[in-house]
Amino acid sequence: MSYLYLTDFLNLKEISSDLQQELQTCIQVKEVKKGEIIISKGDLKHKKFYVRNGLLRSYIIDSKGREHIYMFAPEGWVVSDLVSLTGNQPAIMFVDALEDSTLEVIDDERIWKLKDRFPELMTSESDRMLRRIAVLQQRVIMLLSASAQERYEAFLTKYPDLIQRIPQKMIASYLGVTPEALSKIRANMSKS
Amino acid sequence: MSYLYLTDFLNLKEISSDLQQELQTCIQVKEVKKGEIIISKGDLKHKKFYVRNGLLRSYIIDSKGREHIYMFAPEGWVVSDLVSLTGNQPAIMFVDALEDSTLEVIDDERIWKLKDRFPELMTSESDRMLRRIAVLQQRVIMLLSASAQERYEAFLTKYPDLIQRIPQKMIASYLGVTPEALSKIRANMSKS
DNA sequence: TTCATTTCTTAATCTAGATTAATGCATGAG
DNA sequence: CTCATGCATTAATCTAGATTAAGAAATGAA
Numbered sequence: 001m002s003y004l005y006l007t008d009f010l011n012l013k014e015i016s017s018d019l020q021q022e023l024q025t026c027i028q029v030k031e032v033k034k035g036e037i038i039i040s041k042g043d044l045k046h047k048k049f050y051v052r053n054g055l056l057r058s059y060i061i062d063s064k065g066r067e068h069i070y071m072f073a074p075e076g077w078v079v080s081d082l083v084s085l086t087g088n089q090p091a092i093m094f095v096d097a098l099e100d101s102t103l104e105v106i107d108d109e110r111i112w113k114l115k116d117r118f119p120e121l122m123t124s125e126s127d128r129m130l131r132r133i134a135v136l137q138q139r140v141i142m143l144l145s146a147s148a149q150e151r152y153e154a155f156l157t158k159y160p161d162l163i164q165r166i167p168q169k170m171i172a173s174y175l176g177v178t179p180e181a182l183s184k185i186r187a188n189m190s191k192s
Numbered sequence: 193m194s195y196l197y198l199t200d201f202l203n204l205k206e207i208s209s210d211l212q213q214e215l216q217t218c219i220q221v222k223e224v225k226k227g228e229i230i231i232s233k234g235d236l237k238h239k240k241f242y243v244r245n246g247l248l249r250s251y252i253i254d255s256k257g258r259e260h261i262y263m264f265a266p267e268g269w270v271v272s273d274l275v276s277l278t279g280n281q282p283a284i285m286f287v288d289a290l291e292d293s294t295l296e297v298i299d300d301e302r303i304w305k306l307k308d309r310f311p312e313l314m315t316s317e318s319d320r321m322l323r324r325i326a327v328l329q330q331r332v333i334m335l336l337s338a339s340a341q342e343r344y345e346a347f348l349t350k351y352p353d354l355i356q357r358i359p360q361k362m363i364a365s366y367l368g369v370t371p372e373a374l375s376k377i378r379a380n381m382s383k384s
Numbered sequence: 385t386t387c388a389t390t391t392c393t394t395a396a397t398c399t400a401g402a403t404t405a406a407t408g409c410a411t412g413a414g
Numbered sequence: 415c416t417c418a419t420g421c422a423t424t425a426a427t428c429t430a431g432a433t434t435a436a437g438a439a440a441t442g443a444a
Contacts, residue, residue, distance in 0.1 A: 062337040070332065083326045122314040129321040134275045136328035140262065143335040144368045145254040148431070167391065176336045181431050183393050340401070360422065373401050375423055391440070398433070403426100410421070 019118050026110040030103045038103075039081055039095040046091045047105050048080040049073075054101020055165055058093045059173070069174040071135070072098075072162060078106070078128065098166060148177045149185045211310050218302040224289045231273055231287040238283045239297050240272035241265075246293020247357055250285045251365070261366040263327075264290075264354060270298070270320065290358060340369045341377045 032038060032054070039046045041061065049056065056073040058081065070093060073079040081091040085108070115121050142151050152175055156163065163171070168186075169179035177185075224230060224246070231238045233253065241248065248265040250273065262285060265271040273283040277300070307313050334343050344367055348355060355363070360378075361371035369377075 060333055060337065066337065068333065068336040070329070070336075082322070083329055086322055087326075116311075119308075119311060119314070122311070122318070126314070126318060126321065129318065129325065130274070130278055132325055133321065133328065134279075136325065136332060137262070137275055139332050140328060140335065141252055141260065143332065144260040144262075145252065145258065169391065178432060179392075180394085180433080184431085187393075359420095361420095370402060371422075372403080372424085376401085379423075386444090387442100388444105389440100389442080391438100393438075394436090396434085398431105400430095400432085401428105402430090403428070405426085406424090408421105408423080411419090413418090414416090 016118075019114070019120075022114055022118070023111070026107045026114070027104040028107070030105050032097045032101050032103060034097055034100050037094060037096045039091050039093065041091055041094055043091040046081060046085060048078055048082075048085065048108055049095070050078050050104040050106060051075050052102040052104055054097060054103075055099040055162075056095055056097055056101060056103075057170065058095045060093050067173060068176070069170055072159075072166065072174065074162060074165075082132075098170070143176060148175065148181055149189070151175045151177075152182065152185055153189075208310075211306070211312075214306055214310075215303070218299045218306070219296040220299070222295045222297050224293050224295060226289055226292050229286060229288045230295075231283050231285065233283055233286055235283040238273060238277060240270055240274075240277065240300055241287070242270050242296040242298060243267050244294040244296055246289060246295075247291040247354075248287055248289055248293060248295075249362065250287045252285050259365060260368070261362055264351075264358065264366065266354060266357075274324075290362070335368060340367065340373055341381070343367045343369075344374065344377055345381075 027050070029052075030049075038049065038056065039058075051073050053075045055075075056077075056079050057069055058071050058073070058079055059067050059069045061067055071079070079095050081093045081095070083089075084091045084093070111121060142154060146154065152171075155171065155175060168182060172179045172182040175182065219242070221244070222241075230241065230248070231250075243265050245267045247267075248269075248271050249261055250263050250265070250271055251259050251261045253259055263271070271287050273285045273287070275281075276283045276285070303313060334346060338346065344363075347363065347367060360374060364371045364374040367374065
């Protein structure tokens, strides 16, 4: 039954049964509990994870010991420390589960080898990268130009379904403000 | 003589003369003067530009009329409003020249058509996207976790050659601070 | 259920960086 | 060369959001 998820992961409408079968050997299903850490800073052979269901987050811990959330990954998203991973570097981020989740561990090297025979894999990867760039671009623009309240409002609009699933203090961290500041903003907003 | 540049753009060591010839038809050299605007917000059929030499920047203008620099593009870089471009949307950014520059205007649709015959084009594009993601990731992390001074110091380290070429107020804009704040930071730094 | 641990909220301060404003310097156009 | 416009600097204020602290509400483990 995981064919469905793979197709989704690859963002391909049509997928040949040949490719389907090959891809089966490139993924491995993994169940994780809420709170479980999947990638730690320093990990060397970390992986890419497709979220079948549940919710993950990736975050850094800065030099002063503060946590900053880089992204959330609900169902359908892929998380990893992409930059470290492709550069064969130790991870600089942590990834953990905010909910019990079902993941597909992606064996990227194996998929890489299929690219000659299935060029559509390249297209799919480009698509996914472009979407990541779009998210990051928007994030940079918001951090540069919008107030804390504006960033929160944009988050509400963009990810309305995530609000109920993520503790406020983590949304605050994602937005680059303290939990206290976000609380004040919310109080203000509900007044007017 | 522009073969050299194309090869560089594609990030390929070896390039077949067949591909080389095809690529010639996909680029067009363009000279721009300092101050010239190359992409404006709202533009529909905007392009991708490879900077052969010179220096460009891309920036947005927010709802309050403030300018925020999204990136600088010195020689060897590619600029465009990538997200809008691939989504066939009107540009949300401006791109202009900070120095007289020589550009290669890239006809992406035409290159796209070559991808079946030259799969190495896909690899090259993926590489470039990944590097863009790496830059954006670092930018988000800095904006979330570092003080204005720390961001400036990181900029100095990462782009030492750009300092002399870019007015201070534009570096300030890139870092997300006012020119006055950056000036104070620099005064502080030179004291100690 | 009960207790302990987080999370959220409110409030009093504090501070990095914004705003405003004035001055001296470059730089480029004529 | 001269003037005008924009750039960098300094300084006086102001403010969004940080910090600190404490209590209330929610969550979770035993």
